Amino acid sequence: MFIVWGKKLVHRKLGHVADFCPICRKPRAFVLRRVGSAGHLYYVTVSQGELVGYERTCVQCGTAFNAEPTHYATVAPKLLPLPELARQTFPDLEQAWKDRLDLERQLRSDPHALHADDRKALIRSPFLLLSPKVEKRFASTHFDKEVGIAALAALGLMIAGPATVRAVAPDAADLAVLVCMALGVLLVIVQIALAGGRFMRREVLPVLAKCLRPLQPTRGELEAVMAELKTLRHQMATKLKLPELVAQIAGQGDGR
Ligand SMILES: [Zn+2]
Structure with a gap:
């Protein structure tokens, strides 16, 4: 008999947090998940696995980023309107992301007035942030x-x-x-x-x-x-x- 076993990533939802989304270019609501590596038998796992890290996924654009749960004051069990979610989970969001939010404001007023280095970095960034999604998709055969x-x-x-x-x-x-x-x-x-x-x-x-x-x-x-x-x-x-x-x-x- 052919036995299928090995390790697979297990994502467990912890709740919701507010944070800055560099793809949406705005503060957004995120789903926070714990990522574990667990043994599977025929792709069935019984544990949440050894901790690999944490991931936050933007509710708006669906992009996943690495996360650090200790950055948040708390994790909200339910999705709340953004101002309320930010107040509970990331009260100093505006301050923590001040430089980036200033840059985004500058970008909205005139994208060509940005410093050349900032402009280059801002154009490059979404490609690199979306690249893991592409790598993951093409790592195995998928059926749509x-x-x-x-x-x-x-x-x-x-x-x-x-x-x-x-x-x-x-x-x-x-x-x-x-x-x-x-x-x-x-x-x-x-x-x-x-x-x-x-x-x-x-x-x-x-x-x-x-x-x-x-x-x-x-x-x-x-x-x-x-x-x-x-x-x-x-x-x-x-x-x-x-x-x-x-x-x-x-x-x-x-x-x-
Ligand atoms: Zn987003």
Whole structure:
């Protein structure tokens, strides 16, 4: 018998906190989670695992960041309106993030008046913050709903195809089984290959474009960051299509 076992990450929700989101560029509400590494048998874990760290996920943009729970006065069990959540969990948020909030105010008034170093850092930052999400996605094969639909269609084809051929031309029935099977497998493989692009367009591009839009980055500035990501071997450098990003920042194709 084949036994599947090993370690997997276990995320346990601790509650809600207020903090600054560098992707939304604003104070936001976050879900705080404990991340543990636990032994699993057939992907079933019974413990919360050894502590790996903590993670805070922005309720608005869905981006996860490393967190340090001791930064918060308390953790709210329920999601509260932001001012109330901040008052309870991070009362000195404005003071703690003062420099960054000042920079964001400056950015909103004139993105081209920023110091060159600040501007470069602000353009680079969302790429690096979203990169772990991309790395995680491409570390293993993922199935989205299109792959599921393709698998169902392939199954239908493998059942209905040979049955139809058998009724019309019984001599070709064996061949029909092979052809339908090959087509079905091909259909699923093509959809798995396309799933990565769909993930980038749905989960990464809109968030990245929204974050970069206030900066009005030039194509050259974006190319410089992409070149750096390529040197550092981030998957994002190959998975992200620059023309699509440029179009999204300009507001085209931003369908949601
Ligand atoms: Zn956010």
